[in-house]
Amino acid sequence: MQSRHWTLLQIVFASALANSPLVAATCESLASLKLPDTTVTSAQTVAAGPFTPPQGNATVVPNLPSFCRVTATLTPSSDSAIQIEVWLPSTGWNGNFQAVDNGGWGGSVNYAEMGTALARGYATSSTDTGHTGGRASFAMGHQEKLIDFGFRSVHEMTLKAKAIIAAFYESAPKHSFFAGCSSGGRQGLMEAQRFPEDYDGIVVGAPTNNWTNMMFGRMWVAHATLTDPASHIPASKYPVIHSAVLNACDTLDGVKDGVLEDPTRCHFDPQVLQCKDADEPSCLTKQQVEAARKIYTPAKNPRTGQEIFPAMERGSELVWATLAGGPAPIRLAEDYFRFVVFEDPQWDFKTLNFDGDLTNAQTRDGGTLTAASPDLKPFFSRGGKLIHYHGWTDQQVMPRNSINYYNSVARAVGGIAKAADSYRLFMAPGMNHCGGGDGPNTFDALAALEQWVERGKAPDSIIASHSTDGKVDRSRPLCPYPQVAKYKGTGSTDNAANFACVAP
Numbered sequence: 001m002q003s004r005h006w007t008l009l010q011i012v013f014a015s016a017l018a019n020s021p022l023v024a025a026t027c028e029s030l031a032s033l034k035l036p037d038t039t040v041t042s043a044q045t046v047a048a049g050p051f052t053p054p055q056g057n058a059t060v061v062p063n064l065p066s067f068c069r070v071t072a073t074l075t076p077s078s079d080s081a082i083q084i085e086v087w088l089p090s091t092g093w094n095g096n097f098q099a100v101d102n103g104g105w106g107g108s109v110n111y112a113e114m115g116t117a118l119a120r121g122y123a124t125s126s127t128d129t130g131h132t133g134g135r136a137s138f139a140m141g142h143q144e145k146l147i148d149f150g151f152r153s154v155h156e157m158t159l160k161a162k163a164i165i166a167a168f169y170e171s172a173p174k175h176s177f178f179a180g181c182s183s184g185g186r187q188g189l190m191e192a193q194r195f196p197e198d199y200d201g202i203v204v205g206a207p208t209n210n211w212t213n214m215m216f217g218r219m220w221v222a223h224a225t226l227t228d229p230a231s232h233i234p235a236s237k238y239p240v241i242h243s244a245v246l247n248a249c250d251t252l253d254g255v256k257d258g259v260l261e262d263p264t265r266c267h268f269d270p271q272v273l274q275c276k277d278a279d280e281p282s283c284l285t286k287q288q289v290e291a292a293r294k295i296y297t298p299a300k301n302p303r304t305g306q307e308i309f310p311a312m313e314r315g316s317e318l319v320w321a322t323l324a325g326g327p328a329p330i331r332l333a334e335d336y337f338r339f340v341v342f343e344d345p346q347w348d349f350k351t352l353n354f355d356g357d358l359t360n361a362q363t364r365d366g367g368t369l370t371a372a373s374p375d376l377k378p379f380f381s382r383g384g385k386l387i388h389y390h391g392w393t394d395q396q397v398m399p400r401n402s403i404n405y406y407n408s409v410a411r412a413v414g415g416i417a418k419a420a421d422s423y424r425l426f427m428a429p430g431m432n433h434c435g436g437g438d439g440p441n442t443f444d445a446l447a448a449l450e451q452w453v454e455r456g457k458a459p460d461s462i463i464a465s466h467s468t469d470g471k472v473d474r475s476r477p478l479c480p481y482p483q484v485a486k487y488k489g490t491g492s493t494d495n496a497a498n499f500a501c502v503a504p
Ligand SMILES: [Ca+2]
Pocket: 249, 250, 251, 252, 253, 254, 255, 256, 257, 258, 259, 260, 261
């Protein structure tokens, strides 16, 4: 019986890969599936209802349809132990595959996003990126694990998930999608650059793709406010600065709505807030003025003057605490220098220099973590579509990095008009890192991507909404860069229908 079962499974699998329908495998039989460098550790049907992730991931995923849950360990190197999960709808599969992303330093399967993808009818997968826990300490002395985190885990997961989907449903997914923000945006660009055949469509949000330079950008802000106590800006003054920015620049876009449609047009100088006499809650000391100016200034090499990473934007002041609040720098960045660049857990951020240390870090990275190549031609030429978005008040990844990357790709393919056939960037005014903020920050980029990939309908705008206490109080089109949303002059400025995407 066992050998007969085996033979049947092998036939099913081989035939599934050849796209010739036979019979679908049972969920439980997938436990015997043989794939390269892979141990399938479990395959079982999960009944409809809430799903309780394994220990250590306590947040219950509610209201899932019944699905086949496959877990596996991938070992592409002798030091690798990449955990993946593949979830396959028992009924109502939409015929597509959508992989989900990881934030920060990864280190855990993203059950919440898998649940969302499954509920939308996708077969879905996630990886722990090859290590456990959200710190970077895993990387010390483990270059192969750093490679797993950098790009290999998502690629290997993709190959294995597609094979498992094919075995289960007797056919390969019609289309494969990847959607991610922040580190997940970096994962998406890494896939498009290194493995252009993995996905037909990719949603990239606020990517950390310019990884090493971005870490210096984050430290630039930390140096502005955290190296000298006199330069520290208390959080209570963020609204003071923000109000002054709005007074100076809110109406430059024609609408007084507390949001800057295009912060690059705002040149507010915090000098206007300098205290006349003693320090007060409503003004900035001379040192605080200098600190705020530095936050608005791109990180630069002090010797060459060359820009390392763009600055925080005007309008982002309410969320400065993430990078400027202290007392220590954001841990995601401090971890990078301690465990990857200097391999010294006691390393002090105040000692960082923005010249030789940058060169050393870039060498150490060498493309393992940074995904900045503008060459997306192989992805585009096989029909790949990319939707990229970034909030203008992002407090973790400076927004102009996305514009710089987009322009680099456009240059590589012959201009923005050409790039727009395959790749569109949507800057979201007043949106924070991957969501939140005073501007419209809820939108369905994945649905727009599906339309583009499946029906050839490119997104000329994406409608975004803003909610307060769960109630939508504003909608607005997000426009493909370099266009901006312009008020038509009549009707409510809280209604997207009264705006048009126009050249800046
Ligand atoms: Ca405005």
